[in-house]
Amino acid sequence: MRGDTTEMKSIQNPLLLMEGITKLYPENSVLANDNVHFEVLEGEIHALVGENGAGKTTLMKILYGLQRPDRGKIYYKGKEVHIKNPTDAHRLGIGMVHQHFRLIGKYTVTENVILGREPRRYGMLIDRKKARKSVIETARKYQLEIDPDAPVFKLSIGQMQIVEILKILYRESDFLILDEPTSVLTEQEIKRLFETLRTLKQLGKTIVIITHKLHEVKAISERVTVMRQGKTVAVKDTATTDERELSRLMVGRDVILKFERESIPKGETVYKLENVTLTERGKKVPLLDNINIEVHRHEIVGVAGVSGNGLTELEDIIGGLRRVTSGKIYHDGRDITNLSSIQLREQGLAYVPSDRLYRGSSLESSVIENMIVSNHHNFLRGEILERKKILNYVLAQREKYSIRCDPNIPIGMLSGGNIQKVILARELSTQTDFILFAEPTWGLDVASSEFIYEKILSLRREGVGIILISSNLDEILSLSDTLLVMYRGRIVFYEENKDLNKEVIGEYMLGLRDQFNSLNHTTPRTEVV
């Protein structure tokens, strides 16, 4: 391993130097950071990459004062610093944008930005005029476009991120940490974010960007630090490295970035949504507007879209957790419209939900109890659950899906990848010809994602019809036979997945294009909520 690390010698006077950082998460005995060495130069954009669980976020949380290291020293601007909490970090000029935004939806942009550091009048009143003015000034200075008076909940995800960045800049921080800032953005929004970051750099800010998308590293950073299993394994100049090398460093072996989808002719229809519409009571704009989807045997239908455009609602409806307002759903020709989740489960519904922590599992229940929620009726003798039989079943599943854990511990103690494997083991045990996958690899590392892709492809080979709802375009483009895009509850694109690329799909996702509505073909819709 040390062979990779030739560039890891200390550079003269780095802006930030983290040395020998060690952090053990005692609740699950994970050594998240193991003697980590990390350096950032003044005025650079530095990418911090690694698989999930490699310790990137932990390292940055330590820097931002959200976690205390067990060992190790931090030097900032040449002096040793002790960062006990985010307030200390702010004082040093270090700010962080979290993966999940910490904004108050009902507050305006200005109110969110000044929160915690409000300009005062007479010592106790908030000087709103001054606040608004300084927010506008800050935004202008860093060329950020944002309406200071818009309530945050009305903003797009990309704009919310701008607010988060603005919050840091308003505090006059000059060291920005961004934790996986692109995971929720569309292609276009990512481009805009990168432009913003470049502007900030020119104005003298130093930026650390955490990511596990390697092409982004190439696109934005000057130097990159690779972490693997809690250790820093390499520091590279981005110009002298490539995606292949980085991914090898990240996972310790070559990863197949593209896999072969065998061409299998699709079979007969197994699942069909017909004119499905969902309207919330008292609202005019439907959440789902006349959705028609047909899934055949051996077919993966990918559904793409930016969050808030009907993907969740579609998932809920197929999962039987929400009733349609009108329209029909057929499975194997049977009308299953508006059956409850109980009835659907009896008929063999298999569904891997996007919210794997609160819908897909019960975190405090054991792995065993999580594994049998939909099929515990198979283990009954009279009214009594046969524990031995259940345990044997779970152990067999654990083997089959290579889940490494004691089945008696709460599932919440497992890693995200293992939790997802438990869910897969449970859902795929159902003998069925149709499965819904929603965000199956969201937040998972490369190895776990690959495992899941293989499973999905082997199901397709076996003749199962699959709907794959995902915000990960790479995933959708490489897995789907048919691809559709949803925007504002409507299907705006529905085509066989042939010669499609991210740029085009991204435009449909943002509503810039619409296959089925020629009126709005050229101009983007005005945003009215």
Add this chain to the structure above:
Amino acid sequence: MSNKNGERRLSDLAVNILGLSVTLLVAFIVVIVLIFLLSKQPLNTIYYFFIGPFTNRYYFGNMLNSSIPLMFTGLGIAVAFKSSVFNLGGEGQVYASALVATAVAIALPNLGGLFGITVATLAAALTGAFLAGLSGYFKMKWNTDELISSYLISAAVILIVNYFITGPLNDPTNSLLATKAVEKQYFLARIFIPSKLNTSLFFALITVVLVYFLMYHTHWGYEMRICGLNREFARYGGINTAKYLVLPMLLSGFLHGLAGSMSIFGTYHRCIKTFSFGMGWNGIAVALIAKNNPIAVIPSALFFAYMQAGANAAMIHSDITYEIVSIVQAVIFFLITAEAIYNYFRYKPSKKYAERGGEK
């Protein structure tokens, strides 16, 4: 990584026992400090408080006897809490079912014996189940908060029971505010004379085992517990979550009903005004100490009974008031619900993952 898992983690049982020991130790220290502050003869008081319940058969038997209704009500609360529904109507459920048990026994004086007691007890338990079940039904139907509705129903029912005891069912030959006594053949046999301890103790112990079996070995129990921990997950998995709003309430009320009936046939033999007050609320305390584990309800109820008996003995033989028990109870409540002690021994299921992928 998985091998490292679990090494540092104590088992849940060990954590609970350790945590409880610390809690009780602190509680005892508080008792002793209070006694030194309040009593003019502290050593004498301490002796009677801690040793008093064991000094003769009468005290000891009565202590055990007073733990019996607490086992039933503690179980009733544990079952509800495990399913994340809240029954705050225990007081009224116990009281009303005690009245029903008495009324049935008085109405069928010739029945008696095992059969009569069974009939009357069943009527009582169903009364409790009905009262609690109402709240569950309202919750299912109109999403009313069962915590509030069960409390309010109970508060109203108590007044109605009072009316019957002092009115239509009052025994005019007796100066007590109470109903007539039930016939001799309805008395449960005493097993530790001269104390009031009776055969309902065995029934309580059997019930504990049955409830444990129900909760941990049947599909109802499994589904109830899953609903208790994560209703969304339960619904997703195809469990009838509406059913498990009502069922735990029915069961909880049923168990409270048993507490009322067993008190009548075992101890009081007539429904005396306000006799059961405290059984419902203390059931909540018992369930809290037992961490909603059915088996742990036994030691928990015994401990509660011990504290009460100790205070009684100290009050009779020394110079403190009964209220000291309330203070000790408050301290125990505080320590147990604070959870801090338990978390010192245990690390909670990782919040890290919750943060990582929670809301999108």
